[in-house]
Amino acid sequence: MQRAAQENPDLLVLKVEGAAVSWRELICRVNQVSNMLAGRGLGRGDKVAVLARSSIEYITVYLGSLQAGVCIVPLSGMASSTQLEGMLRDSGSQMLFASKATLDLISPFHGRIECLIEDGYIAFDFEADGWRGFEELMRGASDEDLIVDIQPEDAFNLIYSSGTTGVPKGIEQSHYMRYEHVIRFKAMGLDKGAVTMIATALYSNTTLVALLPTMALGGRVVLMPKFDTEEYLKLAEAERATHTMLVPVQYQRLLRFEKFDDFDLDSFEVKLSTSAPLRENVKRDALDRWPGKMIEIYGLTEGGIGTVLSATEFPDKLASVGKAGEGAEIRIITDEGLELPVGEIGEIVGRSGAMMTGYHGRQDLTDAMIWISPEGDKFYKSGDMGRLDEDGFLYLLDRKKDMILSGGFNIYAADIEAELIKHPSVSDVAVIAIPSDEWGETPLGLVVLENSAKDTEDDIKLWVNERLGKTQRVSAILLRNYLPRSTIGKILKRELRDEYLSQITN
Structure with a gap:
C-alpha cells in the first residue's frame, strides 16, 4: 500500500458516504495510528479491536495497526453484548475503537474487560464518560513511516465466526494468507484503474478480500456502510464502477429493482459474488442484464477451500460453484475420511496457499477441521456436502449439519x-x-x-x-x-x- 501511495499520491483511493481521501492524506493518518500504537508499547503479537460503522477512520485504524505489526480484530455489530464481551476477552485486545452506532452494544460490559489498557476505549464520532476521542488520541502522533519487521506468519487479523451460541471461533489469518488474496484477486483485475464498489461490513471477510487487494494494487474503493438498492445503483453509475463484490441477496434485490435497467452500468468489467451460493436463475439474469463478467467464488474465511466460476465463460455450468482456483485442490470424502470418486456425494475438503493459522486458542477445533490425504497433505474440512463432475466443477448441496x-x-x-x-x-x-x-x-x-x-x-x-x-x-x-x-x-x-x-x- 505504501508503494501504491508513492506511485499515485493524489488518487482519491477511498470514498465512504461522500467523504473521500487521497493516498497522501490516508498514509499520513495511517502513519499517525502506527506511531500512536507503538508509543503505547503495542506491536507484533498485540491486538486491538474495532466495533464500528464503516468509515475512513475505521480503515485508517485497520491499516495503521497492521503497519505497527498489531493484529486487528474487527467485531460484528450483529453479535450480542455477551458474545462481544467474550470475543474481547478471548482475543486479548488491548484497545477498542467504536462508533456511536455500536455504543449500546458496548455499554453493558464497558470498564470490565481486564485486557484493555487504561483509557483503551476510543470513540470515533461521539463523546461519553470513559471514552477518549480518536482525534485527541492522534494529536501529536508522528506522521513519519514506521518500519516494523513483520514476518509472513505474523497475525494479520482475527475474524470471529458468526456463531449463534457461546463465543464464536476466532479465525486467525496471517500476513502471508492476506498476501495470497492480493495475488489471487489481481488476476480478476483489481489493480490500477479499478473502481471497486463494496456494500458489506468491514468485519466480514467478504469485504476484506476485495477491499485490501484493490487498495494494495493501486485501485479505488467506494464503500457503502449500509446497502440500499437504489443508492448503490446511483453510486455505481456516478463513480463509473468497474468491479464489485456483493453477496447473493444483494444481487437478488438489485436485479429485482424495477428501475435497474434505467441505470448506465456499462463501466463494469467484473462482478464478484461470495458468502453463500448464488442461485442459477440469478446468475443467468445478471449475465443477461448487467454488463461485465460474472464470477462466483466459493470458499471459507478459514481458507484452504476455494473455487471460481466464471459464469460468462461457462454458462452451461451455472448450477455449480466452479472449479478449484489457482493453487487450490478440492476433494470429496466420506464420514470415515475416505476419498470419493467423481459424481459421489460427500464432504468437501480443500487445500491452497491461503490457509488460516488456526482457531485462536482452540487447537482442538483446529485439529478437528483437518483431513490428511493419503499423500500426507493437510486439507481443511468445509462442513459442506457436494460432488465434483467429470470436468472438475463443484456442486454444493447443503451444510452437513443441515x-x-x-x-x-x-x-x-x-x-x-x-x-x-x-x-x-x-x-x-x-x-x-x-x-x-x-x-x-x-x-x-x-x-x-x-x-x-x-x-x-x-x-x-x-x-x-x-x-x-x-x-x-x-x-x-x-x-x-x-x-x-x-x-x-x-x-x-x-x-x-x-x-x-x-x-x-x-
Whole structure:
C-alpha cells in the first residue's frame, strides 16, 4: 500500500458516504495510528479491536495497526453484548475503537474487560464518560513511516465466526494468507484503474478480500456502510464502477429493482459474488442484464477451500460453484475420511496457499477441521456436502449439519430449493428438516412469494412435489413475508428451525 501511495499520491483511493481521501492524506493518518500504537508499547503479537460503522477512520485504524505489526480484530455489530464481551476477552485486545452506532452494544460490559489498557476505549464520532476521542488520541502522533519487521506468519487479523451460541471461533489469518488474496484477486483485475464498489461490513471477510487487494494494487474503493438498492445503483453509475463484490441477496434485490435497467452500468468489467451460493436463475439474469463478467467464488474465511466460476465463460455450468482456483485442490470424502470418486456425494475438503493459522486458542477445533490425504497433505474440512463432475466443477448441496435424514435417505435442501425457486410466484425459499413420527425427519419448504402472487401453500406444494423424487417431496409449504439472513446474506436456518419448533411446541 505504501508503494501504491508513492506511485499515485493524489488518487482519491477511498470514498465512504461522500467523504473521500487521497493516498497522501490516508498514509499520513495511517502513519499517525502506527506511531500512536507503538508509543503505547503495542506491536507484533498485540491486538486491538474495532466495533464500528464503516468509515475512513475505521480503515485508517485497520491499516495503521497492521503497519505497527498489531493484529486487528474487527467485531460484528450483529453479535450480542455477551458474545462481544467474550470475543474481547478471548482475543486479548488491548484497545477498542467504536462508533456511536455500536455504543449500546458496548455499554453493558464497558470498564470490565481486564485486557484493555487504561483509557483503551476510543470513540470515533461521539463523546461519553470513559471514552477518549480518536482525534485527541492522534494529536501529536508522528506522521513519519514506521518500519516494523513483520514476518509472513505474523497475525494479520482475527475474524470471529458468526456463531449463534457461546463465543464464536476466532479465525486467525496471517500476513502471508492476506498476501495470497492480493495475488489471487489481481488476476480478476483489481489493480490500477479499478473502481471497486463494496456494500458489506468491514468485519466480514467478504469485504476484506476485495477491499485490501484493490487498495494494495493501486485501485479505488467506494464503500457503502449500509446497502440500499437504489443508492448503490446511483453510486455505481456516478463513480463509473468497474468491479464489485456483493453477496447473493444483494444481487437478488438489485436485479429485482424495477428501475435497474434505467441505470448506465456499462463501466463494469467484473462482478464478484461470495458468502453463500448464488442461485442459477440469478446468475443467468445478471449475465443477461448487467454488463461485465460474472464470477462466483466459493470458499471459507478459514481458507484452504476455494473455487471460481466464471459464469460468462461457462454458462452451461451455472448450477455449480466452479472449479478449484489457482493453487487450490478440492476433494470429496466420506464420514470415515475416505476419498470419493467423481459424481459421489460427500464432504468437501480443500487445500491452497491461503490457509488460516488456526482457531485462536482452540487447537482442538483446529485439529478437528483437518483431513490428511493419503499423500500426507493437510486439507481443511468445509462442513459442506457436494460432488465434483467429470470436468472438475463443484456442486454444493447443503451444510452437513443441515442434511435431512428421512426414512433412511439423505435429502439435500439445495436440490428442493432449486426446484422451488423455478416457480414463477416464488421470490425466495429455504428448506429445513422438521421432526416426523413416520420418517424421523421430513423437508419443510419456507417460501416468500412475489408481491403480486396469489398462490396458496397447497398450490406451491402440489407444484413442486410433482417435480421432485418420491423421497424428496416436502411435507408442507409455509408462506412467509421474509427469510432471516445474516449481514452477508446467508439464510439463518437455525433460526427458522427454532422458530418452527417453538410454534409447534406452543
